[in-house]
Amino acid sequence: MAEVAFGGSAEKISLEEVGLRYEVDGEIATITLDRPDKRNAQTFATWSALAQIGDNLPQQVRVVVVRGEGPSFSAGIDLRMFTPEGVPGQGSFASSAKLDSSAFEQRIAQAQQGFLWLRRPDIVSVAAVQGHAIGAGFQLALACDLRVLADDAQLCMKEPALGLVPDLTGTKPLVDLVGLSRAVEICLTARTVGAQEAARIGLAELVVAPEDLAGAVRDLTAALLATGRDAATATKRLLQGASGRTLEEQCAAERQEQVVRIKALFAGS
Numbered sequence: 648m649a650e651v652a653f654g655g656s657a658e659k660i661s662l663e664e665v666g667l668r669y670e671v672d673g674e675i676a677t678i679t680l681d682r683p684d685k686r687n688a689q690t691f692a693t694w695s696a697l698a699q700i701g702d703n704l705p706q707q708v709r710v711v712v713v714r715g716e717g718p719s720f721s722a723g724i725d726l727r728m729f730t731p732e733g734v735p736g737q738g739s740f741a742s743s744a745k746l747d748s749s750a751f752e753q754r755i756a757q758a759q760q761g762f763l764w765l766r767r768p769d770i771v772s773v774a775a776v777q778g779h780a781i782g783a784g785f786q787l788a789l790a791c792d793l794r795v796l797a798d799d800a801q802l803c804m805k806e807p808a809l810g811l812v813p814d815l816t817g818t819k820p821l822v823d824l825v826g827l828s829r830a831v832e833i834c835l836t837a838r839t840v841g842a843q844e845a846a847r848i849g850l851a852e853l854v855v856a857p858e859d860l861a862g863a864v865r866d867l868t869a870a871l872l873a874t875g876r877d878a879a880t881a882t883k884r885l886l887q888g889a890s891g892r893t894l895e896e897q898c899a900a901e902r903q904e905q906v907v908r909i910k911a912l913f914a915g916s
C-alpha cells in the first residue's frame with residue numbers, strides 16, 4: 648500500500664508524503680513515523696494512512712511495531728492545525744469548527760480508526776518510544792498493546808493545556824493502565840511523565856537505553872512470535888474481555904475458548 652486517500656477526498660497521496668514508512672517482513676509489520684525534522688508531527692492524513700494500513704494488513708502479520716524516526720517518537724498533532732491556514736489539503740481546526748457537530752464527530756471517528764485496529768486480538772502491537780511522545784504521540788503509544796521505552800522518553804498528554812480533550816482513543820487505555828486518579832493528574836496537569844515513572848505506574852513494559860531500543864523490540868517480538876497464533880489470539884481476546892466481565896462470566900469465557908483450543912489441537916486423535 649503506497650498511497651492513501653483521506654478526508655473523504657478522491658485525491659491520493661503517497662505514504663512518503665504523509666510522513667510514514669511501512670514494511671512487512673514475514674509475521675512482523677513495522678510502521679515508522681518518518682518526519683523527524685518535524686518531530687513526527689501527525690495530521691489527519693497520518694491517521695487515514697494508519698487506518699488503511701490496518702485495513703490492508705497481510706493475514707500473516709502477527710506483530711505490528713510502531714516507531715518514530717529521529718529524536719522523538721512523535722510531538723503530537725501538527726501545530727499548523729491551530730493556524731488559520733491549517734495543513735495544506737487537510738484544513739484547520741478553524742475550518743473544522745464550521746462543520747456541523749455530527750460531521751465533525753464523523754471526522755474524528757475517521758481519525759480514531761487509525762488507532763483502534765492496533766488492539767485487534769489477532770495481532771500484538773508494540774510501540775517503540777524514544778524522546779517526546781506528546782498528545783497524539785502519547786495516544787498512539789497508548790493505542791498499542793505494549794510499550795517499550797528508551798530511558799529518554801517523555802510522555803505528555805498536552806491536549807487539556809491547549810483547551811482540548813484527548814480524543815484519539817487514549818483516555819481508556821490510560822485509565823485502564825494507571826487508574827482514574829493518576830490519569831486525571833497526568834492529563835489535567837499536562838505534565839511530562841519520564842520513562843522510569845512510566846514503567847513504575849504501568850505505562851511501559853520495558854525501559855532500555857536509547858541505543859538498545861531496536862534490539863529490545865526485536866527480542867520482545869521474537870518472544871511474542873514463539874507462541875502459536877491461535878492460542879495467542881484466543882488468549883488476548885480473553886484478557887481484553889476480562890475487565891468488562893464478572894468472575895463467573897470470565898470463567899465461562901475461559902471454558903469456551905479452551906474447548907475450541909483443545910478440540911482444534913486434538914482433532915482426529
Ligand code: CAA
Pocket residue numbers: 684685686688689718719722723724725726727779781782783784805806809811813814815
Ligand atoms: N507540529 C508541527 N511541527 C512541529 C511539532 C508539531 N507538533 N513539534 C515540533 N515541530 C517542528 C518545530 O516547529 C521545528 O520545526 P523547524 O525546524 O522548521 O522550526 C522542528 O519540529 C523541531 O522542533 P524543536 O526545535 O522544537 O525541537 P526540540 O527537540 O527542541 O523540541 C518538542 C521538541 C519538545 C517536541 C517541541 O518541538 C514541542 O514542544 N513541540 C510541540 C508539541 C505539542 O504541543 N504538540 C501538540 C500536542 S496536543 C495534540 O497532539 C492534540 C491532539 O491530538 C488533538
